[in-house]
Amino acid sequence: MGIKIRLNGQKQEVPIGTTIAQLVAGKGLNPEGVVVVVNQNIIHKEQRDQLQLQENHQVEFLSFVGGG
Amino acid sequence: MQTKSEEAKSRATTMSDGLEIGGQKLTNRLFLGTGKFPCKQVIPQVIAAAENQVITVALRRIDLAGGDENVLNYIPKANLLLPNTSGARNADEAVRIALIAREAGCGNWVKIEVISDNKYLLPDNYETIKATEILAKEGFVVLPYISPDLMVAKALVNAGAAAVMPLGAPIGTNRGLKTKELVRILIDEIALPVIVDAGIGKPSEAAEAMEMGAAAVLVNTAIATASDPVGMAAAFNFAVKAGRLAYLSGAARTSEYAQASSPLTGFLSEV
Numbered sequence: 001m002g003i004k005i006r007l008n009g010q011k012q013e014v015p016i017g018t019t020i021a022q023l024v025a026g027k028g029l030n031p032e033g034v035v036v037v038v039n040q041n042i043i044h045k046e047q048r049d050q051l052q053l054q055e056n057h058q059v060e061f062l063s064f065v066g067g068g
Numbered sequence: 069m070q071t072k073s074e075e076a077k078s079r080a081t082t083m084s085d086g087l088e089i090g091g092q093k094l095t096n097r098l099f100l101g102t103g104k105f106p107c108k109q110v111i112p113q114v115i116a117a118a119e120n121q122v123i124t125v126a127l128r129r130i131d132l133a134g135g136d137e138n139v140l141n142y143i144p145k146a147n148l149l150l151p152n153t154s155g156a157r158n159a160d161e162a163v164r165i166a167l168i169a170r171e172a173g174c175g176n177w178v179k180i181e182v183i184s185d186n187k188y189l190l191p192d193n194y195e196t197i198k199a200t201e202i203l204a205k206e207g208f209v210v211l212p213y214i215s216p217d218l219m220v221a222k223a224l225v226n227a228g229a230a231a232v233m234p235l236g237a238p239i240g241t242n243r244g245l246k247t248k249e250l251v252r253i254l255i256d257e258i259a260l261p262v263i264v265d266a267g268i269g270k271p272s273e274a275a276e277a278m279e280m281g282a283a284a285v286l287v288n289t290a291i292a293t294a295s296d297p298v299g300m301a302a303a304f305n306f307a308v309k310a311g312r313l314a315y316l317s318g319a320a321r322t323s324e325y326a327q328a329s330s331p332l333t334g335f336l337s338e339v
Contacts (some may be wrong), residue, residue, distance in 0.1 A: 042171040068286070
């Protein structure tokens with residue numbers, strides 16, 4: 001049984017106990033290039049191994065892109 | 069009574085001319101945008117040709133299906149990052165983006181870009197003033213992008229902006245200084261650096277802005293979408309320097325009638 005979160009606006013189900021770091025790795029992303037925001041709070045790299053996802057977490061994986 | 073630009077001109081000399089924003093002395097008055105490049109790999113060469121110091125970036129959701137590489141990987145550490153708040157439709161969203169960008173290690177400079185008009189991409193001046201006030205209090209160096217309006221610019225001075233960035237023409241149109249007379253008023257009346265941002269399509273238009281007394285220009289589309297972005301970046305670098313030098317050198321007045329450059333007395337015929 002998993003928990004439901006929203007990632008980049010999309011509903012996702014993840015196993016209970018999944019950490020942010022695991023979610024980043026699970027999506028095949030380079031952790032250096034990802035900015036993580038959970039419920040509008042930025043999650044720094046050193047926190048990602050500790051923070052476990054909870055039901056209804058609104059997670060954003062962001063990065064810096066070209067812009068004017 | 070001198071205008072602000074006349075005061076600035078009399079203070080600066082060609083040897084000591086420098087642009088200082090937010091306590092930072094800048095090495096180049098050309099700011100570069102990083103959007104619309106055909107590939108990110110060309111960005112380091114463009115930066116080398118432009119010799120720009122300030123460079124803008126945006127913050128977006130990662131495409132979980134494809135994944136764009138982080139643009140910061142293509143920007144030398146020596147460059148000064150200016151994250152923009154593009155995507156923000158109001159002050160709250162602009163503030164949120166700025167705080168995330170700073171927390172993510174982008175430094176404390178921010179370009180406020182608040183746009184809810186999808187046809188012309190004209191900025192919302194009023195939400196921009198609100199965001200400027202909040203972010204200036206939070207310790208940001210705030211560079212707000214606006215439609216040129218003297219009262220808005222005065223409000224931005226009071227709100228703690230570090231510069232004002234009036235558009236020359238709508239984003240991406242390459243139409244040049246359509247707002248020239250309004251920008252000139254800002255240059256004359258506002259004590260902050262006036263940086264023309266958006267619409268500059270050719271190096272001559274960048275030079276034109278600098279000749280008027282603009283402190284700097286921000287160019288993106290005209291370089292990124294040129295046939296040769298690296299060559300065009302170099303052209304803009306020269307143009308910005310030429311325009312600034314022309315401004316400091318004091319352009320001659322225009323006149324309606326001809327003024328001969330050579331003496332009028334001839335020797336081939338007797339009068």
